[in-house]
Amino acid sequence: MPGGTIGAMPAPRQARTADAASRSPRHLLGLQGLALETLRTLLTLSRDYARRAPATPPLAGKTVATMFFEDSTRTRSSFTVAAYRVGANVVDLSALNSSVTKGETLVDTAITIQAMGVDALVVRARQSGAAQLIASHVETPTLNAGDGKHEHPTQGLLDILSLATAYDRLDTFDLSGLHLVIVGDAASSRVARSAIAGMTALGAQVTCVGPAPMSPRSLETLGVRVSPRLDDVLESADAVMMLRIQFERHDTGTPRADDKFRAPNLLPSIREYRAFYALTEERAARLKKGAVVMHPGPMNRGIEIDAAVADSPRSLIRHQVANGVPVRMAALAWCTGCD
Numbered sequence: 105m106p107g108g109t110i111g112a113m114p115a116p117r118q119a120r121t122a123d124a125a126s127r128s129p130r131h132l133l134g135l136q137g138l139a140l141e142t143l144r145t146l147l148t149l150s151r152d153y154a155r156r157a158p159a160t161p162p163l164a165g166k167t168v169a170t171m172f173f174e175d176s177t178r179t180r181s182s183f184t185v186a187a188y189r190v191g192a193n194v195v196d197l198s199a200l201n202s203s204v205t206k207g208e209t210l211v212d213t214a215i216t217i218q219a220m221g222v223d224a225l226v227v228r229a230r231q232s233g234a235a236q237l238i239a240s241h242v243e244t245p246t247l248n249a250g251d252g253k254h255e256h257p258t259q260g261l262l263d264i265l266s267l268a269t270a271y272d273r274l275d276t277f278d279l280s281g282l283h284l285v286i287v288g289d290a291a292s293s294r295v296a297r298s299a300i301a302g303m304t305a306l307g308a309q310v311t312c313v314g315p316a317p318m319s320p321r322s323l324e325t326l327g328v329r330v331s332p333r334l335d336d337v338l339e340s341a342d343a344v345m346m347l348r349i350q351f352e353r354h355d356t357g358t359p360r361a362d363d364k365f366r367a368p369n370l371l372p373s374i375r376e377y378r379a380f381y382a383l384t385e386e387r388a389a390r391l392k393k394g395a396v397v398m399h400p401g402p403m404n405r406g407i408e409i410d411a412a413v414a415d416s417p418r419s420l421i422r423h424q425v426a427n428g429v430p431v432r433m434a435a436l437a438w439c440t441g442c443d
């Protein structure tokens with residue numbers, strides 16, 4: 105399958121009604137369009153797993169296949185830890201050791217793994233729409249672990265859980281009155297897309313900030329405000345989510361080590377980007393009392409965020425990573441009907 109967004113395709117069901125439960129698998133492909141009730145169910149289960157491990161492993165005897173066709177540290181390892189914590193076995197498939205390198209399609213690979221009798225497929229791919237494409241060809245619950253520039257639903261859930269914890273909103277996950285500022289390369293970011301969908305559905309106000317190629321006005325169609333200047337919105341933020349510049353999703357590719365301070369086509373220079381959009385110590389000092397700093401990782405310290413800010417008491421970054429485990433436990437339990 106070539107890179108880029110996959111167009112019209114059958115829409116797999118993300119949730120099932122009671123009468124359809126026996127024939128329709130539950131997939132978790134994105135937060136956009138997910139029923140509010142389902143979003144709250146997933147968050148409540150995540151909260152409960154974060155507080156206490158399940159007394160009886162809900163997925164005991166089940167097998168989860170992790171299919172990662174793009175690099176990952178956090179998502180891959182936390183899905184694996186989560187699967188073990190809910191009692192499942194894990195079969196791990198990556199691009200390098202799969203027959204995708206011999207030309208097999210992602211769909212044929214998924215169908216092959218399904219034939220072995222696995223209970224859930226966790227898919228990461230660089231193509232937007234890949235998880236949805238797979239889900240439309242299998243009967244096995246499919247979880248999107250990040251697809252191109254499209255969505256990263258479990259990251260969105262862990263971001264919400266982290267913010268709701270910081271602001272004591274864990275009862276109902278009502279985020280109204282909170283202002284989230286997302287800074288940087290939102291146009292290329294599946295993390296931003298999932299965060300926007302989930303946070304706005306729960307009542308948060310979201311503003312995207314960045315240079316026009318990375319934070320275009322067209323993002324307003326997602327229900328956010330767009331501002332070109334971080335300094336204009338910094339002091340009204342309850343949370344600031346910093347994004348990495350997604351060099352690998354730009355036409356220019358990943359920069360060489362000696363090319364670190366150039367970003368041809370999208371930016372005049374990384375130095376200029378830092379001057380206007382980095383969360384430096386000086387900018388962090390201007391945040392509201394109690395405002396929190398988030399980053400989905402991987403971080404480029406010294407580019408979009410100063411190391412001292414990433415490691416400061418305001419930072420939720422380690423909590424975000426920790427919350428990935430209960431969120432993925434909940435996602436696996438919900439998708440397999442073991443919730």
Ligand code: CP
Nearest residue numbers: 176177178179400401
């Ligand atoms: N946040 C995130 O998706 O990180 P990884 O790419 O390391 O999984």
